[in-house]
Structures are given as C-alpha cells and as structure tokens.
Amino acid sequence: MTAFDRGLLGHRCWLELATGERVDLPVDRWTAIPCDGDDVLLDACDGPTLDVGCGPGRLTAALSERGVASLGVDISATAVRLTHARGAAALHRDVFDRLPGEGRWRHILLADGNIGIGGDPLRLLARMAELVGDGGTVLVELDPPGRGIRQDRVRLRPGSDDTGSAWFTWAWVGVEAIAELAARTAFRVVWAIRRDHRWFACLEKA
Numbered sequence: 088m089t090a091f092d093r094g095l096l097g098h099r100c101w102l103e104l105a106t107g108e109r110v111d112l113p114v115d116r117w118t119a120i121p122c123d124g125d126d127v128l129l130d131a132c133d134g135p136t137l138d139v140g141c142g143p144g145r146l147t148a149a150l151s152e153r154g155v156a157s158l159g160v161d162i163s164a165t166a167v168r169l170t171h172a173r174g175a176a177a178l179h180r181d182v183f184d185r186l187p188g189e190g191r192w193r194h195i196l197l198a199d200g201n202i203g204i205g206g207d208p209l210r211l212l213a214r215m216a217e218l219v220g221d222g223g224t225v226l227v228e229l230d231p232p233g234r235g236i237r238q239d240r241v242r243l244r245p246g247s248d249d250t251g252s253a254w255f256t257w258a259w260v261g262v263e264a265i266a267e268l269a270a271r272t273a274f275r276v277v278w279a280i281r282r283d284h285r286w287f288a289c290l291e292k293a
Contacts, residue, residue: 099245100112100114101243102241103242103244104239104241105240105241105254118169120149121146123282123283123285124284125146127226127282127285127287128196129149129150131194131226132155132194133194135156135157135158135191135194136150136155136156136158136192137159137160137194137195137218137219138158138159138196139195139197139201139204139215140160140161140182140197140198140199141159141160142163142166143166143169144172144175146159146196146198147170147173148170148173150175151175157175158176158177158178158187158188159175160177160178160186161177161180162179162181163179167179182204182211183205183214188218189218190217190219190220191220192218192219192220193220193223193224194223194226195218195225197211197226197227198226198228200228201228202227202229202258202259202260203257203258203260204257205256206255206256206257207238208258208268212269212272212273212274212290213273215272216273219292220292221292222292224289225274226288227260227287227288227290228285229261229265229279229286229288230259230262231262232263233261234262234263235260235263236258236259236260237258238257238259239258240255240257241254241255241256241257262288265279269290273292274291274293275291276290277289
C-alpha cells in the first residue's frame, strides 16, 4: 500500500517539499460528497467525461448519478477501489498509458490541483489534447492569482511517524498562468472563475 493509499484510508496526508515546506492535502474533502465549488466542474460536463486523478471518486460518482457517462483513472489502487465502492467506473492506470476512448472524450477533469501530475503541465496538457475530442474541454482547478508556475520535488506523508513515499515531481499553476500554457498546446481559455476559495478554468480544444 502506498503512502497516498494510507492517507486516503486515514484521512490525513500532506505533501512534504524538498525545501522542507509542508502542504496539507484536503483528504477529508476528497472522500466526502461534492462541495465547496465542485459544482463548477460538474455543471460544465454534459457528455462523456474522463476524471484524471480521480482519487476516491467523488466527482466520477457524482457525474454518474447525474446520468453523465464518466470514467475515473488513478495510479492509486485504493483510490480506484473507493471509486468502485461509490458505484462509479475507474481504471487503475497512469494517464500517460493507453486509455479507452482516446480522442473522443467530451470533457476531462483535472480537479484538486491535478494539473500538477507528472510535474510538467505542458506535457500533461499535450496528453489531454490526445484524449479529448475536437471542441471538447478540459476543466482545470488552479492555484490563486500570483502563484505563476512552480515545480518541486515532493513526497507524500500520511502520518507524523511515517517516512513517506518516494520523492517525485509535482507542479502548481496559478490561474494567471493558464492562458500561456493553453496557447502553447491545443487549447484556449474559455473562462476562469473563483468559487469560494477555489479557482477553476475551462480550456477548449481548438
């Protein structure tokens, strides 16, 4: 079981950066029902949706309950199991591996900061362009304005007495930086919005 898996089950987990900085992860929100701005993402999905880094599946399951065809994908086996327990479909797979429906998804979710997957937002958005169909959208959750683009080595720490996961690279993207990233891939920014304490943007494939 990975450090992230233990965090999901224990409802306590944070990122430790190579600088020593600690970033608390809202695992309690991820394992709860949708709230705190999740409606921004859910309301924007009216067709087949791929939830990348679905975690325990709160958004994948909510879309299914709305009658929207949805599939979660996550590298955590525990996250996929928890998604299945919610009655939703999910695959235990890396987003850069072969996935069903490539080039035909209507929407893709990158919620909860998952624009950081792989530590390279440009590479990730290029992959999204391969997965989403023409005119489709990628719904992205971002950092607040002024954060720019940041990359760092991090590891997951699920408890004060745990040594944590292996180190890996993660990225953070402020809302003001998404337009440049979109322009350098196959997307344009349709809208960006703040809801409560969270920021979101909709990228449309040209």
